[in-house]
Amino acid sequence: MKKRVGQYLMDCLSNVGVDKVFGVPGDFNLTFLDDIISRNDLEWVGNTNELNASYAADGYARLKGIAAMVTTFGVGELSAVNGIAGSYAERVPVIQITGAPTRAVEQAGKYVHHSLGEGHFDDYRNMYDSITTAQAYITPENAQSEIPRVINAALFEKRPVHIHLPIDVANTEIEVTASFELAEHQHMDVSKYMQMIVGKLQSAEQPVIITGHEINSFGLHEALEKFVTQTHIPVAQLSLGKGAFNEESPYYMGVYDGALADKAIRDYVDQSDAILNIGAKLTDSATAGYSYQFDIDDVVMINHHNFKMNETKDNDVSLVDLLAGLNKLNYVNHTDFPKYKRPSAHDYDLNDDPLTQETYFKMMQDFIKDEDVIIAEQGTSFFGAYDLALNQHNKFIGQPLWGSIGYTLPATLGTQLADPKRRNLLLIGDGSLQLTVQAISTMIREEIKPVIFVINNDGYTVERKIHGENEMYNDIQMWDYKLLPTVFGGKDEVCTHDVNTSEEFQKVLLQVETQPDRMHFIEVKMDVHDAPRKLNAIGQAFAKQNG
Missing domain, CATH: 3.40.50.970 (Thiamin diphosphate (ThDP)-binding fold, Pyr/PP domains)
Known part of the structure; x- marks a missing residue:
């Protein structure tokens, strides 16, 4: 033809x-x-x-x-x-x-x-x-x-x-002589690596899995959970790849981010004698400036095109084959480990005081539904959001490795078009919004209905926490953000909201719930120096790293 x-x-x-x-x-x-x-x-x-x-x-x-x-x-x-x-x-x-x-x-x-x-x-x-x-x-x-x-x-x-x-x-x-067909995966024999891994696990007293973004990329969630359920090895995930493991699993411990992790998780991971790093990269932002206390050379690296255990290395083997091999292991862990404690509902007071980052994210936790896609911009939004407790079917998207601010607004256009039936929640700051704001115009034209939360804290807060807390290069021109949907031709299509307090925020969240067929644009005002606890700590780590 x-x-x-x-x-x-x-x-x-x-x-x-x-x-x-x-x-x-x-x-x-x-x-x-x-x-x-x-x-x-x-x-x-x-x-x-x-x-x-x-x-x-x-x-x-x-x-x-x-x-x-x-x-x-x-x-x-x-x-x-x-x-x-x-x-x-x-x-x-x-x-x-x-x-x-x-x-x-x-x-x-x-x-x-x-x-x-x-x-x-x-x-x-x-x-x-x-x-x-x-x-x-x-x-x-x-x-x-x-x-x-x-x-x-x-x-x-x-x-x-x-x-x-x-x-x-x-x-x-x-x-055209033939229609396109996806090539078949050429499986590799990984049995020798599995023998090495099971030997290490059998001699270990405190095994643990660290997992991350490659599980999301390759869609290996079920294979990983099957391995964990069979072996009872506890799992800690990185912020780079949040959502890689089912946070409702009884074998989930929580997020491991080096020195910032909860003490019980930090101590268990840092003192583990058998760390399986499955589909994860231990980057500076994911580990609070490499603040882990274990020896990286002792970690078993089980990544795509990157298997390493002691002196054995393989840069050709696929993560798909490695995880398939893990699911054939005959091993069960009997060591106790810290269990993940999901946050309590309504753990905040509603009042007319200025809204804080801490209260904002606690209220966001209650707002999330089972099927929601949460997109968190690199900055205050990401460092506050990656500790949110997800349900099994939530999808969490951030960009902590590349870390290009402004990414998430157009990315939300893509995620919402990929699955229009799922509610998309975009958490973004004013500085990031200004980089790619024209994407709102395309959203309106495409008639999609995300819920956009814009933190207006007058500038690049993530940069302020690294250096130049009060310097002018971290300032931005103030916009009248709520007028943006009108500017982009969506005056009648987009509901705009103004939030200054927790009481106002609660009213807006309830209104969003009652109008799921509308796009919502919510401007949330916060103090210029207010930031999630982990962003303050990460900022200090980055500042030290930069000399």
């Missing part, structure tokens, strides 16, 4: 579950966009800029499993780099498609617009080498091999890929 290369590419993406394509039009992708909007199985979601498109695609992929976005050559391509790098760091599979000048223009070395005016066209593709797991320059001759190759790479590695698609290639008809 004859199809244009652009049509074939969209067929492949549709086959792996993509039903929304994010991006910004440009003259090097316009006719390719015609192939997108003409379909019944795909929807084009135009964004206000390419950075927002990349963040939205990342959010979509975290719920859907894979995402796609389209930019134009050069100016659009580079505007998406920050978001794609974040997807690479945190293992999120995004297909970044760049509509490029024709092959004839490139071969002639013409000084075409959006180029550097030097007559060569691979500069931007080279920039993507380090932030994508695979790259492809598509031609009519290689389309049916290269497109499946990079899509498979994205899915197997859970990382973004880059596709360079000259516009004349996108419009060229080819004879």
Whole structure:
């Protein structure tokens, strides 16, 4: 069957579950966009800029499993780099498609617009080498091999890929000989590693599992919980990857964040003689500046392409195979461990005093429903939210490794479009909001209904806690935030709310509950120096780390 290369590419993406394509039009992708909007199985979601498109695609992929976005050559391509790098760091599979000048223009070395005016066209593709797991320059001759190759790479590695698609290639008809099929996973024998692990566990008196974001990326929640339920080994999760383990499990201890962890959890993990690190990275922000007290060389690393135990290393083995191997172990733990204590409901007073961060998050805990998606911006919101107790079916999204402020607003556009039936709660600060605020416009146009909580504390509080508490570079221009939905054309579609006290906040939360069919924008005013306890401590750790 004859199809244009652009049509074939969209067929492949549709086959792996993509039903929304994010991006910004440009003259090097316009006719390719015609192939997108003409379909019944795909929807084009135009964004206000390419950075927002990349963040939205990342959010979509975290719920859907894979995402796609389209930019134009050069100016659009580079505007998406920050978001794609974040997807690479945190293992999120995004297909970044760049509509490029024709092959004839490139071969002639013409000084075409959006180029550097030097007559060569691979500069931007080279920039993507380090932030994508695979790259492809598509031609009519290689389309049916290269497109499946990079899509498979994205899915197997859970990382973004880059596709360079000259516009004349996108419009060229080819004879399609076979529809795209996901390649089969090639299983590796991990039995020798399992023998080593079971030997360590059998001699251990205090085993523990630390888990994190790779479980979320690879969707291995059931496999991990099965292993834990069989072996009775307790689990502590990192803030980088919150939601990796069922927080309602009797084997869950809580969040381990180094010196900031509750004493019982901290002592148990730090004194463990058998730490299995499953799908986690011990980063500075996840461990309060590497404040763990165990020897990192004694930890059994069970990550994707990273198995390490003592002197044995394997950088090829997959996390999927390692976890499958763990589920065949014959071992049961009999050591007692600290049990997770879920927070008490209504553990706060309602009054007309200024609302504090502490009360805000306690009230948010009561507000969360079983199926909610919670998206927490890197800053006061994330460091307050990662201690929230989740239900088994909640989804928690943050970006603590890449840590690009402004990420979560467009990411919420993506997560809500990925599953419109689930309620999305965005927790964000005013400084972050100002970076990507145009995403609200796209939300209104797409008629989605997230609940957006904006902490107005007059600036970059997360930076204040690291350095320059009162310096002007951590200040921002005050906006009239509640007018933003009107500015973006949503005066009649969006409910806006103003909160100064816990009494006002409670009334707003009740109103949100009674109007689930509306988008809500809630401005929550707090003191400029008020911050979650853990952000204060993390700020000090970062300041010390930075010298």
